[in-house]
Amino acid sequence: MYNLIVSKFGGSITCSAEKIKHSVEIIRSNPARRYMIASAPGTNPPNHGITDLLFMSHSRFSDNKDYEGLLAEIADSYRAIIDGLEINFDIDSEIEKLRQDLLAGRELAYIGSRGEYIMGKILAELLGWTFVDAAELIFFNDDGTLNEPKTFRTANERLKNIEHAVIPGFYGSMPDGKIKTFPRGDGDSSGAVIARAVNADLFEKWSEVNKVFAIDTDVIPESRLVKYITYNEIIELNYIRKTIIRDSVIFMLREANIPMRVSSIYDDEGTLIGSSIPEGTRSSTAACISGRRNFKIIHIEKYGLNEIFGFGEKLLGIFAKYGAACEHCLSGVHKIALVVKNPIFDLRCNAIIDEIKRVIQPDTIRLDKDLSLITVIGEGMGTVSGKFEKIFLALWKPKINVKMLDQGADDTNIILGVSDKDYENAMKALYDTIIK
Numbered sequence: 001m002y003n004l005i006v007s008k009f010g011g012s013i014t015c016s017a018e019k020i021k022h023s024v025e026i027i028r029s030n031p032a033r034r035y036m037i038a039s040a041p042g043t044n045p046p047n048h049g050i051t052d053l054l055f056m057s058h059s060r061f062s063d064n065k066d067y068e069g070l071l072a073e074i075a076d077s078y079r080a081i082i083d084g085l086e087i088n089f090d091i092d093s094e095i096e097k098l099r100q101d102l103l104a105g106r107e108l109a110y111i112g113s114r115g116e117y118i119m120g121k122i123l124a125e126l127l128g129w130t131f132v133d134a135a136e137l138i139f140f141n142d143d144g145t146l147n148e149p150k151t152f153r154t155a156n157e158r159l160k161n162i163e164h165a166v167i168p169g170f171y172g173s174m175p176d177g178k179i180k181t182f183p184r185g186d187g188d189s190s191g192a193v194i195a196r197a198v199n200a201d202l203f204e205k206w207s208e209v210n211k212v213f214a215i216d217t218d219v220i221p222e223s224r225l226v227k228y229i230t231y232n233e234i235i236e237l238n239y240i241r242k243t244i245i246r247d248s249v250i251f252m253l254r255e256a257n258i259p260m261r262v263s264s265i266y267d268d269e270g271t272l273i274g275s276s277i278p279e280g281t282r283s284s285t286a287a288c289i290s291g292r293r294n295f296k297i298i299h300i301e302k303y304g305l306n307e308i309f310g311f312g313e314k315l316l317g318i319f320a321k322y323g324a325a326c327e328h329c330l331s332g333v334h335k336i337a338l339v340v341k342n343p344i345f346d347l348r349c350n351a352i353i354d355e356i357k358r359v360i361q362p363d364t365i366r367l368d369k370d371l372s373l374i375t376v377i378g379e380g381m382g383t384v385s386g387k388f389e390k391i392f393l394a395l396w397k398p399k400i401n402v403k404m405l406d407q408g409a410d411d412t413n414i415i416l417g418v419s420d421k422d423y424e425n426a427m428k429a430l431y432d433t434i435i436k
Contacts, residue, residue: 002201008191010207011042017084037191040115050115110179116168124166138172155197192252212271228277241290291374372423394433
């Protein structure tokens, strides 16, 4: 089905020889998997992953503190992996090179990127594949943005004649040759960049638990797996639920129409993300339901509001002045309601409300702190007849009051506001009626 696949394995996989062996079986099970993106070995709290130890080493060196213990811990972690894989790899030389780099005053990003660099070399040795340094493939502009033309051109030219390659994730090169990293936890961007460069048919993200579920598993642990979801739907889901995929990755893949699969190495029936879903694979219009608690809503009433020129600009300008964002804005003829949820607003709430009173001079203003938002997500939600009947019927049975309702402009979601105390019951009722 796919001729060229780029596969990225996360730090939860590269942290042990046993998981790496299982990953190698996955790689070798499909010859279309030609390029592997390597993450630095991670670990579980309270311990530190390799990247954390590298950053800590740089910090201690910069503060003239002892860092040798951290280098020894890094060496021991890699040595355990190498011994478990039963390969010949000179980790002592890599650690000595790291030590010399610290002594030479190499930049923080460079030191932090050595976790992926060393892991990439280990995996290349294990697989018998070519190791290609990401610094020779991925390039950033002076302002830190990705230099897409140079990156896509260079990576394509470099890799097109390499049958199989291991490429470290997480970093690339600045114009002056120094290393720049993607944000922490964003090794997926490296994979998406390489997938774009080589015109891949599929980008895969593998970890221990890597799936998209139809509802938040903290509400319904046995939630149904979403096997297919569109780019637009996953972007909407990312807003309300912190998922395993960053928007930047989705946007990059969507531009080139490259599908992405997220899967667990223990169960490859994951979630496929693409421009559309196969016909007949979804029993309802909605793909998933998600939500968040503890929103606040400011109710403002002012007679003749609809006739005041520039009212919205003045109101939102107050929030911009204090650096507090609005999540949603709902309006009527004489009323407007702003939904907010951010720590800046919490810190400056009284000052913002006082300025609204001064600038807007509302007839009444009220702050409601009891609001949870629930989002029903699905392509074409706005064109489905009877959708509101199902939603309100689901919430009518457990007697849950809807405090606000907002249909997304792109017809991909419907957002409901309920009291915090009704949050879980509302989620379960909607799941049982719309998804299950």
